[in-house]
Amino acid sequence: xxxxxxxxxxxxFNNTSFPNPIFTASGCAGSGKELSQFFPLNEIGAIVTxxxxxxxxxxxxxxxxxETPSGMLNSIGLQGPGIDQFLAEDIPFLIKAGSRIxxxxxxxxxxxxxxxxxxxxxxxxxxxxxxNISCPNVESRGQVFACDPIASRAVVxxxxxxxxxxxxxxxxxxxxxxxxxxxxxxxxxxxxxxLALINTLLGMVIDIDLMRPKLGGKTGGLSGPAIRxxxxxAIYQVHQAFPKVPILGMGGVTNGRDALELVLAxxxxxxIGTATFGNPSALMSVKEELKSLLIARGFSxxxxxxxxxxxxxxx
Numbered sequence: 001x002x003x004x005x006x007x008x009x010x011x012x013f014n015n016t017s018f019p020n021p022i023f024t025a026s027g028c029a030g031s032g033k034e035l036s037q038f039f040p041l042n043e044i045g046a047i048v049t050x051x052x053x054x055x056x057x058x059x060x061x062x063x064x065x066x067e068t069p070s071g072m073l074n075s076i077g078l079q080g081p082g083i084d085q086f087l088a089e090d091i092p093f094l095i096k097a098g099s100r101i102x103x104x105x106x107x108x109x110x111x112x113x114x115x116x117x118x119x120x121x122x123x124x125x126x127x128x129x130x131x132n133i134s135c136p137n138v139e140s141r142g143q144v145f146a147c148d149p150i151a152s153r154a155v156v157x158x159x160x161x162x163x164x165x166x167x168x169x170x171x172x173x174x175x176x177x178x179x180x181x182x183x184x185x186x187x188x189x190x191x192x193x194x195l196a197l198i199n200t201l202l203g204m205v206i207d208i209d210l211m212r213p214k215l216g217g218k219t220g221g222l223s224g225p226a227i228r229x230x231x232x233x234a235i236y237q238v239h240q241a242f243p244k245v246p247i248l249g250m251g252g253v254t255n256g257r258d259a260l261e262l263v264l265a266x267x268x269x270x271x272i273g274t275a276t277f278g279n280p281s282a283l284m285s286v287k288e289e290l291k292s293l294l295i296a297r298g299f300s301x302x303x304x305x306x307x308x309x310x311x312x313x314x315x
Contacts, residue, residue, distance in 0.1 A: 256289020
């Protein structure tokens with residue numbers, strides 16, 4: 001196994017480099033404190049924080065979780081501490097842990113995103129900003145920016161303008177659209193450096209004994225293995241249309257084989273979320289499994305594998 005040591009596992013988003021392509025998925029482990037008891041946070045590519053909003057939020061009514069075959073639904077509603085507390089407590093914790101940090105931001109208006117971007121300007125230790133324009137569980141569900149090309153563009157433009165070229169902007173898109181490639185094109189032309197694909201899908205579970213919806217908020221975001229084929233399809237389509245734009249892939253990854261599938265479809269990084277609820281060390285095992293699978297397939301670097309499924313088709 002001596003050739004494992006010279007395998008190049010690094011990946012990059014724009015000019016920002018990460019030692020390996022395994023990331024947390026926003027929202028599934030707060031800002032990393034919970035996971036830090038299971039492995040050193042600096043051993044994964046980066047922590048993607050839970051989406052932070054301008055003010056603290058208490059979130060949606062309970063119950064907030066429901067299980068479903070091959071997945072789960074959540075209806076948290078972006079509960080969180082707000083940007084002030086986040087900058088005061090979470091960022092110093094992550095820097096001390098030696099973690100690379102991608103801050104996810106979410107807002108209810110274009111102005112909110114501008115305010116959040118302003119607060120992040122000049123904050124030391126950040127690697128990128130994830131602009132979450134696709135949270136399915138906010139009250140104004142009809143106003144999910146990522147389902148509206150014009151609103152999507154406005155949000156990305158204000159963040160781009162505010163941050164200048166300081167940090168790469170990765171825009172997180174909703175799969176609940178007819179044509180994800182069209183929305184991707186809008187946000188790329190508005191200044192996105194990368195894309196996060198995919199967010200949860202809007203779902204619902206009904207309790208047949210009580211005969212009413214199980215979740216307090218009625219609908220919730222579906223995640224887990226159930227959505228993986230949708231993630232593979234979305235990543236494949238977007239990579240085919242925009243091969244130069246890096247994609248942070250996510251959706252139901254539980255092992256190295258799942259991760260490899262997203263990478264071959266075109267993901268430059270893989271985020272793991274739901275899997276950590278059942279196995280807090282999932283990120284470490286996926287990392288090792290993915291590396292072994294790539295080496296077994298003759299790759300000498302991770303980057304050579306990104307989008308490889310497209311190449312075999314074009315030959």
